[in-house]
Amino acid sequence: MKLLTHNMLTSSIIKGVKKGFPLGIAATDIKVSEVDFNPDFIKKMIPKLEWSAICEAAESIGHLDGLPKELAPDYETDEDFLKKAHHVIMEVEIKEGDLICPETGRKFPIKNGIPNMLLKEDEV
Amino acid sequence: MSLPTPCLRHLTTSNYEHIYEPAEDSFLFLDALEKEAEFLKELRPDMCLEVGSGSGVVSTFIAQLLGNNTYYLCTDINPLAADTTQQTGQQNHVSLNAVVTDLTASLTRLTTQVDVLLFNPPYVVTPSEEVGSRGIEASYAGGKDGREVTDRFFPCVPRLLSPSGVFYLIAIKENKQDEIETLMRSYGLTMEVVITRRSGPEHLSVLKFTRRKL
Numbered sequence: 001m002k003l004l005t006h007n008m009l010t011s012s013i014i015k016g017v018k019k020g021f022p023l024g025i026a027a028t029d030i031k032v033s034e035v036d037f038n039p040d041f042i043k044k045m046i047p048k049l050e051w052s053a054i055c056e057a058a059e060s061i062g063h064l065d066g067l068p069k070e071l072a073p074d075y076e077t078d079e080d081f082l083k084k085a086h087h088v089i090m091e092v093e094i095k096e097g098d099l100i101c102p103e104t105g106r107k108f109p110i111k112n113g114i115p116n117m118l119l120k121e122d123e124v
Numbered sequence: 125m126s127l128p129t130p131c132l133r134h135l136t137t138s139n140y141e142h143i144y145e146p147a148e149d150s151f152l153f154l155d156a157l158e159k160e161a162e163f164l165k166e167l168r169p170d171m172c173l174e175v176g177s178g179s180g181v182v183s184t185f186i187a188q189l190l191g192n193n194t195y196y197l198c199t200d201i202n203p204l205a206a207d208t209t210q211q212t213g214q215q216n217h218v219s220l221n222a223v224v225t226d227l228t229a230s231l232t233r234l235t236t237q238v239d240v241l242l243f244n245p246p247y248v249v250t251p252s253e254e255v256g257s258r259g260i261e262a263s264y265a266g267g268k269d270g271r272e273v274t275d276r277f278f279p280c281v282p283r284l285l286s287p288s289g290v291f292y293l294i295a296i297k298e299n300k301q302d303e304i305e306t307l308m309r310s311y312g313l314t315m316e317v318v319i320t321r322r323s324g325p326e327h328l329s330v331l332k333f334t335r336r337k338l
Contacts, residue, residue, distance in 0.1 A: 005223065008233045012232050021233065044170050117224060
């Protein structure tokens with residue numbers, strides 16, 4: 001699971017949970033693999049992300065890797081920044097671990113790099 | 125122009141005991157996307173989401189078509205299917221991002237962010253009791269009129285689609301396309317039929333929905 005995917009996930013389907021975002025991460029296996037850098041893609045993704053959640057997630061798994069926590073107004077032209085953003089949202093993958101609902105503590109397992117967000121019927 | 129069908133050699137009959145084996149409906153979906161290739165490229169989608177991705181053949185195909193300017197998310201309620209989706213992507217050198225969830229339940233942050241939405245749903249008319257499985261039955265069992273799962277999903281479509289977004293759906297005649305068209309029109313979505321094919325007893329169509337006024 002890439003941090004870009006993590007930024008799209010919530011636990012708001014749990015009964016009584018309001019926002020369910022961002023989900024906490026307890027990672028037991030993290031893999032960093034090289035992905036072709038596509039600056040245009042990164043530029044158009046950033047406005048769709050909740051940046052603070054990206055940084056919080058990256059920091060919590062020890063992979064902030066120099067990424068600035070504030071988006072600079074001219075980030076689109078800052079190649080160094082775009083490369084760092086690319087690395088954090090596309091190259092760092094959580095292979096095994098848990099996602100954690102911020103409101104209930106409910107854990108969702110990540111196996112083989114895939115988060116399992118299914119709930120039991122009585123939780124919905 | 126004919127794009128190659130994604131390679132599925134890594135899958136064997138033992139996989140297909142647990143996940144849906146690509147069949148005529150899947151291949152009709154690929155043909156529809158190929159027919160729509162120019163439209164899809166001009167759309168320049170940022171986010172593509174396939175619901176019920178199964179073997180991953182459809183998302184792999186569209187990822188090969190559209191390239192790495194798009195992020196590909198795939199959901200399946202069957203964990204083995206989600207695994208297979210991701211493997212099929214890897215085998216074909218495209219990056220698919222699978223999530224195990226019911227339809228798009230945990231993806232509420234994608235509101236108005238999805239540019240291409242794909243769903244080859246469980247459309248087969250079956251007894252209602254067969255609906256609700258998390259195994260292979262989930263890939264085909266559609267309950268009454270083959271609509272019990274899609275009817276649950278349709279209200280999500282206008283929320284997910286971006287202003288220029290497009291939703292492609294497979295349906296059979298028994299699913300009552302006229303009713304689907306009327307329902308989707310009430311959400312401000314216009315229906316077109318991309319392609320139709322008869323395959324044995326199934327009269328299959330790929331339907332396309334956009335906010336475009338005809």
